[in-house]
Amino acid sequence: MFRSLASRLTLLYTLLFAVLSLLVFGVMNYNLRINLRDRIDQEFLGDGREFVEIFQQGGLKSLAEEIRLETEGEGVDQIFIRIYSPDLQIIKTSDMHTWNDLPKDPPELENLTHEQFDTVTLAAHSGQARIFYQPLGNGYILQTGTLLSFDEKLLANFQRVFIFAFSFMLLSAVLIGFYISKRSLTGIQRVKETADQISRGNLTQAISFHNHTEEVNTLITSINRMQSRIHTLIKELQDVTNNIAHDLRSPVTRMRGLAETTLSGVQSLEEYQNMSGAVIEECDSLVGMINTMLEIAENDAGVTPLNKKPVNISQIIRDVAELYSPVAEDKNINVSLKVVDEPLIISGDRSLLQRALANLLDNALKFTQEGGRVALNLKVENQYAQITIADTGMGISAKDLPHVWERFYRADRSRSTSGTGLGLSLVRSIIQAHGGKIDMVSTEGAGTQVTICINTA
Ligand code: ATP
Numbered sequence: 220m221f222r223s224l225a226s227r228l229t230l231l232y233t234l235l236f237a238v239l240s241l242l243v244f245g246v247m248n249y250n251l252r253i254n255l256r257d258r259i260d261q262e263f264l265g266d267g268r269e270f271v272e273i274f275q276q277g278g279l280k281s282l283a284e285e286i287r288l289e290t291e292g293e294g295v296d297q298i299f300i301r302i303y304s305p306d307l308q309i310i311k312t313s314d315m316h317t318w319n320d321l322p323k324d325p326p327e328l329e330n331l332t333h334e335q336f337d338t339v340t341l342a343a344h345s346g347q348a349r350i351f352y353q354p355l356g357n358g359y360i361l362q363t364g365t366l367l368s369f370d371e372k373l374l375a376n377f378q379r380v381f382i383f384a385f386s387f388m389l390l391s392a393v394l395i396g397f398y399i400s401k402r403s404l405t406g407i408q409r410v411k412e413t414a415d416q417i418s419r420g421n422l423t424q425a426i427s428f429h430n431h432t433e434e435v436n437t438l439i440t441s442i443n444r445m446q447s448r449i450h451t452l453i454k455e456l457q458d459v460t461n462n463i464a465h466d467l468r469s470p471v472t473r474m475r476g477l478a479e480t481t482l483s484g485v486q487s488l489e490e491y492q493n494m495s496g497a498v499i500e501e502c503d504s505l506v507g508m509i510n511t512m513l514e515i516a517e518n519d520a521g522v523t524p525l526n527k528k529p530v531n532i533s534q535i536i537r538d539v540a541e542l543y544s545p546v547a548e549d550k551n552i553n554v555s556l557k558v559v560d561e562p563l564i565i566s567g568d569r570s571l572l573q574r575a576l577a578n579l580l581d582n583a584l585k586f587t588q589e590g591g592r593v594a595l596n597l598k599v600e601n602q603y604a605q606i607t608i609a610d611t612g613m614g615i616s617a618k619d620l621p622h623v624w625e626r627f628y629r630a631d632r633s634r635s636t637s638g639t640g641l642g643l644s645l646v647r648s649i650i651q652a653h654g655g656k657i658d659m660v661s662t663e664g665a666g667t668q669v670t671i672c673i674n675t676a
């Protein structure tokens with residue numbers, strides 16, 4: 220019955236409310252009872268002092284008259300007064316005909332020197348009476364008693380009002396508690412609905428924020444982040460599938476064409492050898508493309524963590540420049556290197572960073588005509604290592620520039636050069652996996668500049 224969070228919270232509110240209310244009632248009831256009793260006792264003490272005075276001044280006779288007046292004034296059914304002689308015999312008494320249910324046993328009054336109070340239960344009245352004993356002097360004792368029915372009625376009334384108010388407030392607490400719990404949990408219901416939609420395959424709808432509590436909003440933020448991540452991963456998978464369908468098909472088709480041509484008619488051994496060579500080359504390039512695509516997908520998905528270690532990025536740049544110096548020499552391209560002298564340490568995967576920089580330098584040399592210039596720079600700015608690779612090559616048109624990061628994208632003008640169009644996608648995936656940023660500016664016919672920023676902290 221109390222499986223849902225709303226009903227459990229309601230039960231908790233209600234229990235808390237009931238316990239607190241009963242506690243408050245208990246304290247108030249106790250205080251009221253004590254105060255009422257105290258008021259009667261104070262009255263007894265005042266009257267007692269008066270009786271002592273009268274007894275001492277006028278003796279028993281005057282006291283008997285006072286007793287008559289006092290009890291008749293208050294009502295003989297409400298109050299009684301009796302006087303005990305030193306040998307504890309009742310020698311004077313008010314009209315006692317309504318007080319037959321007083322306990323018969325004489326109280327222990329020998330040697331009574333101080334006022335004494337007692338509370339007795341009266342069977343016939345089905346209530347209680349407060350009794351007071353006052354030593355009058357010379358061994359005489361005055362006993363007076365009054366019914367507590369007025370106080371009992373007052374307390375009973377108080378209890379009745381409390382029970383009525385308590386029931387009403389308890390019902391309100393249940394309703395209000397249930398309303399508040401339901402309201403504060405509506406956000407969770409929305410989260411659940413969206414999670415259901417995600418499991419049904421709808422990954423585009425994010426959960427909106429609607430005046431929910433901070434906890435629910437944090438939950439919504441996490442779920443939205445998770446949903447967008449799943450969305451990216453699925454899109455990634457779709458892109459790879461599309462790439463396989465479009466771009467890996469052509470090398471396979473080429474290989475099939477080669478095999479078909481060789482099979483049509485009897486060929487010489489040399490032609491067979493040429494065909495095998497060409498097929499092996501296509502296979503190698505195909506395997507290379509598949510590996511690069513897997514690497515890009517892996518980096519983008521962030522599934523396998525990078526093998527990060529402190530690496531000296533200035534040394535990596537020098538190594539890459541060294542590696543490509545024969546190519547630059549072949550094309551008579553001047554490669555200038557402006558790198559900070561001291562080691563610049565960043566946390567990263569050495570071989571991946573090497574591949575990224577090699578790809579960029581490869582592009583710069585590939586798309587720059589003979590006699591051109593390439594500049595490699597490394598500086599530190601606000602805790603960021605900033606690497607720029609600038610060339611004076613053919614540049615990229617404004618139309619192509621936004622697409623160069625896409626897998627297999629190659630500008631029309633560069634189709635005459637070798638390549639698959641995967642290089643920049645790999646570079647970007649590597650830099651992003653390192654938490655860095657990469658940008659490219661290019662002017663057609665003038666040159667291209669790529670800038671990488673990686674945190675050194
Ligand atoms: P791969 O890198 O796989 O060998 P690629 O170099 O053609 O092939 P990317 O490195 O991804 O592929 O580059 C994509 C396209 O961007 C290139 O085909 C070219 O059109 C353009 N591009 C990249 N770098 C430069 C550059 N420095 N100058 C001019 N164009 C460039």
Ligand code: MG
Nearest residue numbers: 578582642643
């Ligand atoms: Mg390239």
